[in-house]
Amino acid sequence: MAKGPERRKRIVESAVEVILEVGLRAATTRAVTEKAGVGTGLLNHYFRWPELRALAWAQIFAAVAEDQFDSEDDPAAALEHYFSTAFVPQARRFWHLWLEASELAASDDDMKAAFRAVSEREWGILEAVLAAGVVRECWSLPDPQATALRLGALYDGLAGRLLSPADNLDADLAEAHLRHAFALECSASGA
Amino acid sequence: MAKGPERRKRIVESAVEVILEVGLRAATTRAVTEKAGVGTGLLNHYFRWPELRALAWAQIFAAVAEDQFDSEDDPAAALEHYFSTAFVPQARRFWHLWLEASELAASDDDMKAAFRAVSEREWGILEAVLAAGVVRECWSLPDPQATALRLGALYDGLAGRLLSPADNLDADLAEAHLRHAFALECSASGA
């Protein structure tokens, strides 16, 4: 048992767990090897740390992207799900990981590539949902692509404020602001 | 010459310069003492590093806040200045410092206090400008405070995307989006 690259998988899984527990910045190779129960050399046999870190991060956010818009074919339900889960307490750790990745990407090419891929995918999904809702007349928007960008950016900004020590805001208010902004976008389409 | 705490000031100034050059995260005590031309011990005689770092950061953003809304008494001009300078290339380093501070604040009490003070001040200024514009009938807004929050959060989000490796966006587009969002806020006040 425990043949070839089974330990490799364990290392990636442990990296995911460590990152979820302590964040991207505080995660260390030693914490990962310790959690995986392997020698420090094995991690470096399979990976370089920036590479493994980016891989684990991407894996985390691949799962997040799936959860964020789970209603496959109903734009209204998908957007409702997006709004209602946007600021739940469990999401905090993911905003934090998102911000850390955004910063790390400035000096880390592996993170840069991972961040690019994930953020473009997430942006694309929101855009698709908004556009689909227009086609199906769930709502009307003059420019769904522009609305997707503004709504996504507003989401980032609100999440950032919820994380920051300045407490202008709580989760319910943030959600209300996001919904309000969307309502404004829709109201601008009066013929 | 160079009596008492003249060197103290030099150390703070050097800290400001170093932080502007390399960012909060990459700034080190050694870089500061080297730039100030003093021994490493002197920095620790006057400060602890987190303390000095937060002090220098706060000093930087005290100056930024002044520049951001310089038209003293004309809300329309102040907001126009806010929009037109929001995404100029020179501002990049400040968004970066802002994000770094926001993250550091999670684990650094000195930064937490500094960030709190600066962000509350900046948020208050935007709110005051928007409210003043309503009074003077430059524009009309149902809830200037809420608009200030959404506009500020959108600004943060757009700046974050301009910094991030995902290039959905350029500075001109970001400015257009910010102006558009404000226009939507105003259009919602139809009686």
Next chain:
DNA sequence: ACATATATTGAGCAAGCGCTCAATTATTGC
């Protein structure tokens, strides 16, 4: 002058990091 307090230095400590590498164990092909 002299004593006292303050300013200032920089070698070096302790801790943390990613990563190397010779040695050891396990697996595989013939």
Next chain:
DNA sequence: GCAATAATTGAGCGCTTGCTCAATATATGT
């Protein structure tokens, strides 16, 4: 069985970090 190959170990290297501390220079008060 027996090489050859791959997997695995962990002490330890090299580097960086903030910070200490005994030693020295400078200023101050009487």
